[in-house]
Structures are given as structure tokens and as C-alpha cells.
Amino acid sequence: MQSGYSNGYGGGHTHSRRRSHRSATGGVYRVCSSTLSPPPTAPSTPSTTSYTHSNYTDTETAVASMWEGYDEAYFQSYANVGIHQEMIKDRIRTDTYKAAIMRHQNLISGKVVMDVGCGTGILSIFCAQAGASRVYAIEASDIAMQANEIVKENDLSDRITVIHSRVEEVEIEEKVDVIISEWMGYALLYETMLPSVIYARDKWLKPGGLILPSHAMLYMAPVTNSERYHETIDFWRNVYGINMSALIPLAKQCAFEEPVTETISGENVLTWPFMVKYIDCYTVTARELESITARYKLSAIMSAPLHGFAFWFEVEFNGPITFSSNNNMGFRFQHGTDNGSNHKKRRQSDTIVLSTAPEETPTHWQQTILYFYEPIDVRQDQIIEGSITISQSKENHRFLNVHLEYSTAGRSFVKESVMR
């Protein structure tokens, strides 16, 4: 197991995006204010801001207020430089975005771009380098102040406008030709940032405009990981000659109750991957992301103990041409009812893809693993089937509830967990 992308920034108490408190092996980022004042503490009771919710019921207003409190902590976690360094240093991520921008230079040069959640502004600067006439770089966290300084120091103030705001509250004078955003969280949907991109698309993108990335796919597969199970659970059977098995139930709960973020390899994967969700960023709605359910039926490609399920994602950077051609289907995934249709989709050979799959070079997203308390022995060709539901938590819309049903060899199980 690789320990991933640790670096030297301090730990903290607030919600971090990619290396959250969920992280099994990685650090967390403490709050350090971009204004260089003493670090503020995250709100223990969510604060209510002055936004009006005149169309909401009282309950909806209360939930919205609570979420604003969580959002404040969420955005503040992005004021720590460490998280930005971790993302930028992930070359798979940054190189792929840069390549995608350069590939679509003809659609960016001389055009207006919006960067949703610009962070340090690196993608906005790439777009300016690709010839964008204007980039609106939107960032809700305090890192926006540094992004603005970076833009100035690189003499790009005439073309990049940093706006310190949630994208939902931005007011600009024009519509945009391109929306770019790096919105993906663990297991794609953790953080629930995509709805902000959808909001920006519906409000600010010109018809026929470009969205980067254009498509996203969430995958899952059963995995085997005896080494991990042995280290974490079997360890207690013999500790310096002492039988400490009494700790095993608690060890399972501590280690496996919630999804964990860690790097596995292609050799851990027990079946062909199953595509849980295919997202067309041009057409997806926020509502359809609130709860996603899919049924799967998979066949083991080897005999091994089944320890859990892994989740990962890929995003593609296709131009809008694939959106409007061929009856809106282009070469993209054809959703069907046969079992094969939710496997890896056909793809043009020159499509730019950012993949976080176990068989690819590890990224800072790693994979998200939902371990079972008990392994299940499966034989080659044995069927593993069931359903998966991933829904936004009512407790905090940036958390995910994961409801996994799985059956094999006549036994059925349910695993409920929360990515928080």
C-alpha cells in the first residue's frame, strides 16, 4: 500500500477536500488563514449568513443555514497552501488539465473562460497562456487573495479576473465560452462540488460552449487485499505471543466502518470494473446527483478472498463537437440494459483522459475502498451481484451515504457507511 501524497503542511480540525479526516494514511491540513492572521477555529455551530431563502420552508432554511456553516469550514480548508501543493504536485492531474487546455486551444484562444474553484489560479493561467481573452477565476476560499497576487506578479491582470466568491453569487457582465473546473472529489462525488459547475453552466455558459472536463465516470469493482486485512485484523491474533483477538471486533469497526482512501493496484481488482454512473457535464442536473443507484452483476476473474469494493473515477476532456454530433451520443457511452454496457466504454484513441483507476499511475485521489468486516472466498467465474446507492448526506451535503448490497454464492449482505 502506498502512502500517497503527504507533504509538510500541518494538520487541522477542519474539513479538507482531498485529504480529509477520512484519510487512512495521509495528513490533514490545519486552517491557516490567507490573511496571515492567527488561525481561526472552524465554527462549532454553523453560522447563519444574511442570505435570504424566501422560497424555502423553515426546515429548508435551517438545513441551508447548517450547510452554509459546513461550507464555510469546507472553503476554509482550501485556504491551506498544503492542499494546493498536493493537487499541483499530482502530475497526472495537472499535466492532464494542461494538455486538455492546449488540445482545445482553438476553442479557448480569444474566448471568455470561467474557472470554477480556481484555487491558486493555475488552470486560469494555463487558459490565459492558451490565448483566452478573459478568464473569470472564481474561488470561495481565502486562497483567492493569493491567486490574485499571483495573477498580478505574472502580469496577467488584464486578462484574468480573480473573484473571491462562491460561484452561485458571482455577477459578471458577460456569458462565457468555456467553463473549466477541477471539481472531482474522492470517489468522484465526495465534496459535492459538481453542482456548482452545473450552476455556472446553466447561468453563464453560452450555447455550444465548452466544458472541461466534459464527461465523468464513476467505477467500482470488488477487490481482494489479504495483506491489508492481515495487517489490520489478523495482527491481533498473536502479539508478542499474546492472543489479543478480543480486539478484533473493535479493530474491524475502527478500520472498516467507513470508506477509506488508499492506493491499491490492478492486481487487487477481482472483476472487470462496473460503471456506477456516467456523467455528461453538458446535460447532467444537480438533482440527478443527489442520489445515484445502480444494479451490478459481475464475474470473478480469479479465485481469491473478497475483502470489499473499490471506487474510482475517470474524466474525459472532449470538445463540444461530441455533444452536438450524432444525435447527442457521439462516441460516448450507450446506456443499455445488458450487463456489458456498464463496463468500460468505447473511447476515441485520442481522447484526453484523467484516470484514477487502480491499474494506472497513482494520483492524490488514490482509490476509495469500502472494506467488509468479513472476507468472502470467491472462486473464478463466481457471480457477485447487488446494488449500490450513493447519496448526499442530509447531515452535510458534502458527505456521501453509501448503501451497498452484495450477494454471492447464495449469501446476501448489506453495508451502510458514510464518507465524512
Add this chain to the structure above:
Amino acid sequence: MQSGYSNGYGGGHTHSRRRSHRSATGGVYRVCSSTLSPPPTAPSTPSTTSYTHSNYTDTETAVASMWEGYDEAYFQSYANVGIHQEMIKDRIRTDTYKAAIMRHQNLISGKVVMDVGCGTGILSIFCAQAGASRVYAIEASDIAMQANEIVKENDLSDRITVIHSRVEEVEIEEKVDVIISEWMGYALLYETMLPSVIYARDKWLKPGGLILPSHAMLYMAPVTNSERYHETIDFWRNVYGINMSALIPLAKQCAFEEPVTETISGENVLTWPFMVKYIDCYTVTARELESITARYKLSAIMSAPLHGFAFWFEVEFNGPITFSSNNNMGFRFQHGTDNGSNHKKRRQSDTIVLSTAPEETPTHWQQTILYFYEPIDVRQDQIIEGSITISQSKENHRFLNVHLEYSTAGRSFVKESVMR
């Protein structure tokens, strides 16, 4: 830089002992209850228990109540199995304790032992294996329940009594011959657990009894770590060809405002180590640990940029014989006023030592580094001098305030920070 001792237990929001939120590279442990109920949340406002503080002023009562709230979160962090696995898997730690118990078998066999903060009970079981007639295994966190199960499963219930309590509230029928405890935190004093051992010593240890470990030494030394500084700070000077130096002030604050826990090597150390504090566990008082100040004057053994100071500790496992012989001094450290006296003390060749020094095999304690925002170039033989004060935080007595003054080549600096 080594990433240390990560393992597969989930992160969480509560105060963890050795892999706290301060940790730069390591994971944190989420709360998972030993009773296997849903994980409780740490108190956002410290709870007040029913203890009476009749001798306290109102302010003292308020502070005591607040600390009880912090203590609750502190103890709860030890209910996560991961932290115990991390400690047990640290072979330097566990092997040394086991060797020390076996070395003093003649003082343990047939005797009564108290294990302060027994965790899973492993040291209590080692003592039973060494022939202790009775071991009182005291543990305030809920892991006590599992410790009790482990004792039962190993047929040691007749000799080991697990008591789920803070040691300050324990009532037993007899005094003890031996106190054993693994109380050391980062930079020795983080966690402030030693006062509980002192309390147990004063209340329960027979005159002439044995304390393991018997002595502890906190060291510090100036360090150079260009690689770390380069990765964390200089990184921003050129990011994909973009000048992001505007982030450097914030990067310094995020990375270096507070002490960090990481593993360095002997090659990072710029002078002979300075002993900040020598603790004789037979005689030390809780009061003298509240604030420790020492003046140092050190000479660089090489020319290099000075990036900060490292802190680490050693503990020794001497028998009580060294306590009573030679006018209470034995072969132990002779405190003096010459500069040499705070360097490494003389030691008998067969003394059992648990060392967390940079030149030794890394432990889960790693080293604690206080980095400066600006490196200072020093030449070989250049003097670095000043003072260090480490005191318990009034905010949370388990945190430490660190006040470091340092002067070299005619320039003077002060660094204030908090280990939280």
C-alpha cells in the same frame, strides 16, 4: 523524510496521542467506541462532571471543568484500535519495555505492579509473565474493556486486574512495589501524562519501589533540512513555469507556524544535542513540569543553513538501586553550570535506553521540529545560543507552549508556537 507509521485505521476529529492533528505526515484516528456503538462525537463544549473542587476558586473550577472536557476527548482517542497497533508495532518501544521488564524480573516476580495507562494491557501481561503476583492495569479510555477481555482470554484474570478509571480516582487495597507506564508524548511532554504517573507514585508506590522508566531526558538541537525547505517553500517559485512566490508567506505560516512531527536523520543535526530537561521519575514533581526553561549555547559542527530546532527524548530503565546509592546521584546526570553538562550524560554500558534520537532507528514518536520561516546560514564553529521555555498551555493542559529564543552572528530571534 520518512512518512513513519501509517496504518489502516480511519481518521477522526478527536485528540489523538501520538498521531494528532499536528502530525504533518501521519494519519489521525477517528473515534470508534469500544462498546461498538455508533461513534460518539467529541464534545464541542467541554462537559462538566460531578467532581467537586471545593478548594478551587471559581476560575480554577472553570479551568478544571474545561480540562475535563479535553481529557474526555483525549481519552476517547485511545479507544481507537489503530493508535494501539501503531504503538505496539513500534518495536523499538515495545521491545525495549519488554527487555526492561525482564531485566528487572527480580524486582517484579512475586510483587505488586501498577500499569498507569495500560491501553491493551500488553505491558501488564509482560509483567505477569515476569512473575508479578498482582498487576493493577489502569486505563481511562474505553479500550479498558478490551484489555479486560484480553486478560481473560489469556487466563490471567487471577493476577491482572483491569481498572477502567483515571489513575487519580483509583482505589485499591494495597500499595505497589512497581509502577510501569508508557507515558511519553511527542517531544516527551506533549499529552502531559507524566503528572498522572507522579500522582500514582506519591499515592501508591512503596518506599524503595521501582519505576519504569526511571529517568527521562528531553533533548534539542539546531537542524538543517534544505530538502524540506525546498519542497515546501521554494516549490512555489516556479510552478509549471509560473511564478507563484506570492504564496510563500502563507506557505511558511501553514507549514512552519506550529511544531511538526517528522523523521529526520543524524545528518540533519547541526550541533551536539542540548539536554533541555533531565527528569528523575522518582523525585520529579508535577509542578516542575508546568514550565521548563533552559539556556543553551551550542557550536555548529558544520557549515549549513539553519532551518529550525529538533526535539526528541530518551528514557532509561534503571532500578531503584541507582536512586538510593551514592548520595542520590549514582551514575546519573550531574547538573552543573558548565556548558558541557547539558550534553549527553554519562551512562552505564548496560543501561536499557529507549531513544528517539535522529541518529537512532525511527520510532512512532519520530522527532518534533520547530521550523523557522527564514533559514540562517551558519558556519562551522559558529555559536547558536538562547533559551527555550516549554510550558503547559492554559487553553488545554495537554498542549504545550513553546517559546524559543535564538541568537547567532549578532542577530536575535524569537519563535512562539503551540503544540496542539
